[in-house]
Amino acid sequence: MLLSVKRIHENMHASTSLSENYVQLKGSLVPMTVMELFQFDSAKIESSLAQIISQAPGFFEGAPIIIALEKVADEDIVIDFAKLLESCAALRIKPVAVRGGTLIQQLAAKKSGLAVVPSNKGRQDPKTVPIEPFANESATQEAPATKPVLEEVSSPQESPDIAPKAEPEQMEESPQEAEMVTTKIIYQPVRSGQQVYARGGDLIILAAVSPGAEILADGNIHVYGPLRGRALAGVRGNTEARIFCQSLEAELVSIAGQYKISEDLQKSGWKSSSQVCLIDDKLTITPLSK
């Protein structure tokens, strides 16, 4: 049985080698946190990063991060990526790539083991700057100094090698598989120091969420009791996610990475039943009772 399945596979990809049984490259969209750099000063960056992360400890832990360079004010600035990576490691976040920036900055990033992903806006093509001295310094000769900088692994759709007949299988592989949407229901209070995460769905809490507790969901969060801890909805980037609670007394609320802390929350909807959502990319609190 197993053998025959394999055969079919081999037939469908006659052009590819046996390697497909061990490894496969697929195109995929993964939401990721982007860290936008405005200026470079490693000490200042580390301290402000630490501050941001302390707002939601645990949330960013081990998270892959893209360092965006589009907004760096001074284009000629030298970014010490080794230093930057050290700071990130100390804070337990993991930069995997840079986006945007000048050729020199991108080369420096590559030397530190970072990938380069295409910029989605702004400086589409990096400014051409003299790169010779840098290329000479480079330890690896094959540093693509003169080649186009962005060498992306093309996604299957764009690859001309793939025959149209492969299409049905591509459908199967596409990330549109009907995912089971699960809802997690918690009946007991979530206490200080506890963390509850509803992966891939909504989270419903039928009790209080204490200060020092953290509740997270990929989908929406409902709290039928006072919300006094931290609540983060849409943690994998779902900007449609919302938080509903009976009494908003939270230390922090966040939707898809945009957050407000208690100090700001006290200005609107404090201790009343509220809804938290993103409107025009802005975290907004609205009363539930009309």
Next chain:
Amino acid sequence: MAKIIVVTSGKGGVGKTTTSASIATGLAKRGKKTVVIDFDVGLRNLDLIMNCERRVVYDFVNVINGEATLTQALIKDKHVDNLYILAASQTRDKDALTKEGVEGILNKLAETYDFIICDSPAGIEHGAQMALHFADEAIVVTNPEVSSVRDSDRILGILQSKSRRAELGMDPVGEHLLLTRYNPERVLKGEMLAVEDVKEILAIKLLGVIPDSQSVLNASNQGVPVILDENSDAGQAYSDAVDRLLGEDKEHRFLDIQKKGFFKRMFGG
């Protein structure tokens, strides 16, 4: 069947040892065979409050290490019948308490005793986790201030997730709130949280409110658990708490400001 009760708090100095001594004494006075164990390895002060520090030969850790038998280590209380004390070691470090060792001793004690009271050290580390791990019920000692309430909340979370009952998916550990060092005057001035506030935040059953009282200090200096000072407000409040623990329905007292004369008498002013 023996009931294992942990007296715990997270925060230090809130009155766990005072409470352990009084609750254990109160249960014994009501005819329950009771043993109280000091889990505060390295500090040891339960024996001071119970005035048996000069009679400690072997301690809890000696028994765990097989250097003494339980019978050799249990100290009979001088004030009431039915009460025994298992002292903590002053010389060992906290890691001497192993889960297996503690379990072995508790199982042995459960054969003879009705109640096993575990006086937990402060914090949420190993010692505190050992003290609460085998508990059937927990008395969460809390002072009416924000930091103490926060730590109690934390301990309640640990009881829910790290206790043996939680790990085995049994009925959860019974939770009792004991508010100690309560001062109605300071509550009125807004310097302390009110009973209702604490109840609302922690959302567990209230076992009792023990007033902040000079009588506690007097009793501890004399080495007599305050529950035996039957004329004192704190002693009476502890007595009520023991009755509630045994299922009696008693109204809460000492929640409001007492008459001036009463206070004068209390503080000898």
